[in-house]
Amino acid sequence: MGLTNNDIIKKLRVALKLRDDDIVEILKLVDFKISKSELGAFFRNEDHPKYMELQDQILRNFLNGLVIYKRGPREDKRPQRKE
16 A cells, blocks of 8 residues: 555655644645644544544645745746737
């Protein structure tokens, strides 16, 4: 069986030494609001009663926010059209 979205965010959290506050802030960078208690449900063991499966949308927003968090906001490098 492959990695689940929960496994991916757990591994990124450890590798990048992120706390729950950091992850909440990263998600805010892409206008996605989540509480620390909701976030905690993704880090629980699968057999825990309050475990929640991390949906693709949340992982996608986290990864997009992580790019902004690490690199800064995107600068538009396309040349301006001359009219």
